[in-house]
Amino acid sequence: MGKVRRTNKVVTLIVACLGSFMIQLDNSIIILALPKIQASLHTSLSGLQWTIDAYTLILAALMLTGGTLGDRFGRKRFFLIGLALFTIGSALCGFASTLSWLLFGRVVQGVGAAALTTNSLALLAVAFPEAKERAQAIGLFTGLSGVAVSVGPLIGGVLTQIGNWPTIFFVNVPIGLLTLLLALPSLPESRDPNARRIDLPGQVLVIAGLTCLVTALIESSSAGxxxxxxxALIALAVVFLVAFIFVEARVREPLVPLQLFGIRVFTAANLLTLILSCGTVGPVFFLAQYFQEVQGHSVLEAALCTLPISIGVFMTAPLAGRLAARFGVRLPIVVGGLIYGCSMLLLTRLEPDSPYISVWWILGMAGIGFGLCLSPLAAAVLSATPPQRAGLGSSLFNxxxxxxLTLSIAVLGTIVLQQFPTNITGQLIGRGVPASMSEDIAHKVAAAGGQASHSAALGQLPITPSALQQALNQAFVDSLHVxxxxxxxxxxxxxxxxxxLLRQTRREEKREVADAPMATEEPLVIATITEES
Structure with missing residues (x-):
């Protein structure tokens, strides 16, 4: 019996790690494939924004409900449902021949990822009830997640180089099927007898509000x-989100207990996390475009070019936790924020022909800065959350x-897309193209995704194709500067x-960080667990 039990523990750990690995890999693997997706599906830059946000928006909106469903109706059941949906969504993305098909697959992936993400650690909590074993299992689990995030761009570059962009989605299918075969006979089922009810009105309102807001941000670059x-979309977003707050303040078991935001450190740390996330993914999104479309690197070469960011995060994330434990969470967040901010300002000097030797160390700075911030912010959120609600606090943080991340692509992408036509016009006028013709060319090129390969449809031009390409490259880079x-x-x-905002006495802060549950990419599970035979 003990041997069987031990086998189940190992299989549960493998299954949870494989599920998490797929999700974290998918978060980063797609970035380097975006230019290939754009060329293959003939989509605009706003279409590429939706390729990211269709996934992250649904994942963010359903993350809390996914955990509640698992608690009420069975964590194994919803882990398997999430795994199946994520695998099916990956296959749909791989077979996509149009942007709408790809976006539908990304939405299915997001629904599956929400169920997978929120139930993986719950399964580990069941399989490893002893604190020491559980800590070791969670350490391996989160470590593998970090590896997936770090190597995702490189793996994406290799797969796209070998088998084009659908390969980055098809790679999930055999992993998903293997995980499903391991999970079905081995995972124990468990529920929480005290699980919260499903807050359906709150869930519908938050999805509607976020969808309207993100749609308005992305489409404003073309519609104005x-x-x-x-x-109308902005007005609807405000109405839905205000209604969400109104509902959450009155329902008995809300999706988001607003009382938690009465805790100053909890509110401040979540606000800082939101702003930090808004400022991080967008730059990586457009750096992938820069290295491939402007500098002409292959997908694999572009992946290697962005690798210093991942290395910086991977090296400093563990150090940040130790610094927070010794000096409090404020120091690493302040230092990391200053380092990352400086790296972004240094990138405003980027030019179309910038040699890589002048860029790589700035990207490394960005990774170091981000790595120093994230773990202490998670610790700040968890240390400020009442112990009986630590799982919910972690879920809210994630x-x-x-x-x-969703708003980063929408907001920063919109800034680039709104600057791009104006910059194209300026570059063309500077090269002797009449103003009226320059504006017409700028709008046509921007609508076509900014790719010079579409310039053949622009008709006879008073400048050479090479000069047009140089103008487009400079206009794009100038947009990146903003x-x-x-x-x-x-x-x-x-x-x-x-x-x-994170001012506390050092003694208080060190004690809270030491007592806080481990910060992970997925919600921690602190709940009463009953295992079914």
Missing amino acids: WTSPLIL ANRQVG MFFIAGIAVFAVAIMAAV
């Missing part, structure tokens, strides 16, 4: 901020991060706000 559609500047200022604000 004064468009009736954009104004959902908040996903919302930030985005890098805003991202840097946003994260500088994180450092300043952390210094002001």
